[in-house]
Amino acid sequence: MAERSTAAVGVANESGDNKQLTAHADSATADEATDQSDEQDAPQQTIPEETAPTDKQPPELHSGYKLAERYRLEECLTRADGFSSWRAVDEKLRRAVGIHILPADHGRARPVLAAARSAALLGDPRFVQVLDAVEENDLVYVIHEWLPDAKELTALITTDPLEPHEAYQMVSQISQAMAAAHREGLSHLRLGPDAVLRTEAGQYRIRGLAVAAALRGISSERPQREDTEAIGALLYAALTQRWPYPRDEHGLTGLPKDVGLVAPDQVRAGVHRGLSELTMRALVNDGATASREPEPCATPEELAKAVTAIPKIRPPEPAMAPYSRTTYQQGSYRQTAAGPAPAGPTATLQVPPPPALPGRTGKALKWSVSALLIVALGLGSWQLAETLMDHENQAKTNGTSTSQNTGGDGGSGDNGGAQQITLKPLPIQGAAEYAPYGGAQHPNDVRNTYDAKTSTYWRTNSFADGPEFAPSVKKGVGIAYDLGATKKLGQASIDLYYGGDHTTVTLYAADSLDSSAKPHQLRKLATVTTDGKAAKLSLKTPAETRYVVVWLTALPHSPADGYSGEGYKQAITNVRFEGQ
Numbered sequence: 001m002a003e004r005s006t007a008a009v010g011v012a013n014e015s016g017d018n019k020q021l022t023a024h025a026d027s028a029t030a031d032e033a034t035d036q037s038d039e040q041d042a043p044q045q046t047i048p049e050e051t052a053p054t055d056k057q058p059p060e061l062h063s064g065y066k067l068a069e070r071y072r073l074e075e076c077l078t079r080a081d082g083f084s085s086w087r088a089v090d091e092k093l094r095r096a097v098g099i100h101i102l103p104a105d106h107g108r109a110r111p112v113l114a115a116a117r118s119a120a121l122l123g124d125p126r127f128v129q130v131l132d133a134v135e136e137n138d139l140v141y142v143i144h145e146w147l148p149d150a151k152e153l154t155a156l157i158t159t160d161p162l163e164p165h166e167a168y169q170m171v172s173q174i175s176q177a178m179a180a181a182h183r184e185g186l187s188h189l190r191l192g193p194d195a196v197l198r199t200e201a202g203q204y205r206i207r208g209l210a211v212a213a214a215l216r217g218i219s220s221e222r223p224q225r226e227d228t229e230a231i232g233a234l235l236y237a238a239l240t241q242r243w244p245y246p247r248d249e250h251g252l253t254g255l256p257k258d259v260g261l262v263a264p265d266q267v268r269a270g271v272h273r274g275l276s277e278l279t280m281r282a283l284v285n286d287g288a289t290a291s292r293e294p295e296p297c298a299t300p301e302e303l304a305k306a307v308t309a310i311p312k313i314r315p316p317e318p319a320m321a322p323y324s325r326t327t328y329q330q331g332s333y334r335q336t337a338a339g340p341a342p343a344g345p346t347a348t349l350q351v352p353p354p355p356a357l358p359g360r361t362g363k364a365l366k367w368s369v370s371a372l373l374i375v376a377l378g379l380g381s382w383q384l385a386e387t388l389m390d391h392e393n394q395a396k397t398n399g400t401s402t403s404q405n406t407g408g409d410g411g412s413g414d415n416g417g418a419q420q421i422t423l424k425p426l427p428i429q430g431a432a433e434y435a436p437y438g439g440a441q442h443p444n445d446v447r448n449t450y451d452a453k454t455s456t457y458w459r460t461n462s463f464a465d466g467p468e469f470a471p472s473v474k475k476g477v478g479i480a481y482d483l484g485a486t487k488k489l490g491q492a493s494i495d496l497y498y499g500g501d502h503t504t505v506t507l508y509a510a511d512s513l514d515s516s517a518k519p520h521q522l523r524k525l526a527t528v529t530t531d532g533k534a535a536k537l538s539l540k541t542p543a544e545t546r547y548v549v550v551w552l553t554a555l556p557h558s559p560a561d562g563y564s565g566e567g568y569k570q571a572i573t574n575v576r577f578e579g580q
Helices: 002-007 019-038 109-122 164-183 211-216 225-241 273-280 300-307 359-398 443-450
Strands: 069-080 082-090 095-103 130-136 139-145 196-198 204-206 424-426 430-434 477-496 505-511 523-531 533-552 569-578
Touching: 019 139, 069 095, 095 109, 095 211, 109 130, 109 139, 109 211, 164 196, 164 204, 164 225, 164 273, 164 300, 225 273, 273 300, 424 477, 430 443, 443 477, 443 569, 477 505, 477 523, 523 533, 533 569
Parallel strands: none
Antiparallel strands: 069 082, 082 095, 095 139, 130 139, 196 204, 424 569, 430 477, 477 533, 477 569, 505 523, 505 533
16 A cells, blocks of 8 residues: 555546646636637537536456556556546566556547657656557557655655755756746646655656646646646645645645735744745735735746755754763762652652762872873883884884785795785676665666776666765665676776766675675675776775675765756766786
């Protein structure tokens, strides 16, 4: 059930239409009907599906039914308005998918196909991707990504509102994504908290672009205005755990009917002032915004620019455990007299320390203790200096090695000098992504890290926080390599795609290519931190192993590119091992 609640399709949890969208859709319907009555050459026009009654029923489908001999239906998520939505399994690619299904002769079948194909062409990773849109055997079905590890915004704000930094990340990513969609002529029109997913990497993704509205027959004369106001409602809910309209929706309590639209910082104490003002600029609705607020944002593009104008909000500092003095530190080291236990809750018994010795006896004792401490410090310093001198003399006698690749068992030769170890390339025979905590990055691309090509690579996702991974989100990402047989590993060279502050790489020896052991359970070989596009790790003593794990625990910040948005990310282009 946890999987269903986090990855169900956008329409699965919506029993009713969004308040604003319904109002605009009804208004648009009435205007269209009037226009059609005045036109003589438009007999083919029909009333939109929102008002036209339909006797179409969803196809009689059941768990275990297969579409195209490939997609096996697992769980029905919703049946409404003549369509049904399912969680399914793509048996060809062995992955979970989501599917919307409706009869081919349904009045909305053609608009749904058109919307799905348009959304698929966008190809923006900030949206849940449409994988296919098919019409066959009197059925129309739309297949989309399934994100089992993602959480709905509805679930994220159930217990507490979002921290200011997290709310800033959410509105920034959502507004930029919707601005990109509208530049391509696509709108959402059903952008509620259950249409926004947060991945374990801290990225927000939007599902149901164009398709959710087409399934419900919703349209709007002001799609950019509608989507902008919807983003404002999302931010309002994230900051206050309240829905900014009079009626309750999405499991959130609405505002009282007689107070109107109240700014978030007036609803809940401690709300970030800049985010509160931004919310009101997005939620302007027929003059509802207070006069003191800046100019309203009418499009996602304007809202995205307004977000960037807010000073960057830093993530909260990790909470430190409060310091508490132990009983011994408090001086309560003496045994207390036996007696009956006090009634009620147990209280800490505070015993005063023993009184100081009076007069000359106390002073003599203090001087004696001080003298003993001075003597002890002197003896310790003398022994430390003698030890250091012995090591220095031994180093001068035996010679010192300047190579980090010198083996631990390689002694000095007849001439008394250091023995130099010659390393040779160790070919990589195979590799697999190492994800002991779940959440693989791009497992199909690991072969690109040892093909000797600089144009191919394996990349991580883009993370919101960094350079070090937030332990609550992820502890690291990496790849396990197979050397084909047990070898003596002496050195690893790793070429990186992104430079900057900073990348941390650690080598571990594993017991298998698909090891599920956590990094702290593996044998650590070497670690290095770099700001450049290359990392070189040299072992002081060659280590015998067949399987080597390259583990990244810090990633540099890089701008958006053709593969992922702005954030902390890294890619590995080539990995080379050397040893004996």
